[in-house]
Amino acid sequence: MNLAQPLPFRFQLASLPPEAEKLRSEVRAFLAGEVQAFAPELRAQSWSGFNPEFSRKLGARGLIGLTWPKQYGGHERTALERFVVTEELLAGGAPVAAHWVADRQSGPLLLKFGTEEQRRRVLPGIARGETYFAIGMSEPDSGSDLASVRTRARKTGDGWRVSGTKLWSSWAHKAQYMIALFRTGEGADQRQLGLTQFLVDMSLPGIKVRPIADLTGHAHFNEVIFDDALLPHDALIGAEGQGWAQVTAELAYERSGPERFLSSMMLLKQLVAAAGPDPSERVAIALGRLTARLHALRKLSLSVATQLQAGANPALEAALVKDVGAVFEQDIPDIAHDLFGQEPSAQALDAGLRVQAQLTQVAPSFSLRGGTREILRGIIARGLGLR
Secondary structure, eight states: OOTTSOOSOOOOOOOOOHHHHHHHHHHHHHHHTTTTTSOHHHHTTGGGOOOHHHHHHHHHTTOSSTTSOGGGTOOOOOHHHHHHHHHHHHHTTOOOHHHHHIIIIIHHHHHHHSOHHHHHHHHHHHHTTOOOEEEEOOOTTTTTOGGGOOOEEEEOSSSEEEEEEEEOOTTTTTOSEEEEEEEOOOSGGGTTTTEEEEEEETTSTTEEEEEEOOTTSOOOEEEEEEEEEEEOGGGEESSTTOHHHHHHHHHHHHHHSGGGTOTTHHHHHHHHHHHOSSOOHHHHHHHHHHHHHHHHHHHHHHHHHHHHHTTOOOHHHHHHHHHHHHHHHHHHHHHHHHHHOOOOOTTOSSHHHHHHHHHHHHGGGGGTTTSOHHHHHHHHHHHTTOO
C-alpha cells in the first residue's frame, strides 16, 4: 500500500436538513406515547423486538418505505430523513423487527432490481407495516463467505427447483417473503458469476423453517430448508448470474445504518443514569470515551446515508461502519460490568441489571450478523490494497 496515496474511503462530513430535524420531533413525540410502557429489557431488544401491531402503527404514520415512490406506497422523502427515523426508533428501544429487513434492504433491492410486477405486489404491504421479509444469504459451512453458497436453483419448464439450506435467517418463521441468493451457474469459474437472487414466497410447498433458540431463550434465528421447492419463473430478481453484484449492493443497506452502533443504546442510557450527576473520575472518563466513539460512529453512518441518497454504492464504507460499530456495541456490556462490578440477571429487581443481562447474552452475535468481523476486515483490506 502506498501511504502517499489518499485512502479509498469516501467519508465526508454531512449535516441533517431542517425537515429531517422537524421529523425527528414528530417521531420522538409519537414514541413517547408508544414505547415508554415497555419494560427496559424489552426495549433493549431494539431491532430484534417483533411487534406487528407497532409496525402497522408506524406504517399508518408514513414512517416505513419513507424514501420510496408514492406509487408503491412510499412517501418520497430523503435518505437523511429515514436516517433520523431510524435513530429515534433505535434510541427509543422501539420493537421494529417485524418490518425491519423489508424496509431496510428488501424493498430498496426490489426498487433497484425487481420487476414492476414484483414492486406492485410487495412494496405497498411493506410500507403499511404488514409484509415481512427474511434474508436468505448465509448457509451451513459457508457463514459470511457468500460466494461459497451451495443451495442450488435449477431452471425447469415449470420454474426454478430449489434444494439446499439457509441459516441464521432472522424471523423467517414469521416472514411472508425471503430474498435469497441461490447458485444457478455450473463450473469452477462460477463462484461469483453463477449466483442469482430470487423473491421467495415462504408459503410455497417444499420450504420448511426451523427456529433456533439463542442464549436468552428467544428463537428468532432460523434454519430454512428447501426440499425441491418450486419457485415460479417470475421469482427471479434482476438478471440470472447477477446475484453477486446485487447482493453486495444490498449489504450496503444492511451494514451501514444506526442499528450497527445503537443496539446497546438502552444499556448506555442505564449506565449514564447509574453514574448520576456527580460520577467518579473513572466513570466519567469511561462514559466520555463511549460518547466520543458514539459521536464518531454517527458521523460515519450519516456520511454513508448521504452517499445512498446520492445513488452511490458505499460497500467499502458500510463494511467499516459495521465492523467498528459492532466493536462499540460489544464493548458496552463489558464496560458496564467493569465499572459497577454487579452480575447481570434477567430476574434482577434493578432494571439496569436486567438490561445488562439481555445485552451481555446477545452481544456476541453483533459481530456475526451482517457479515463476520473477519469477512468485513477482508473487504476493508482489499479496499486498502492490502490483499
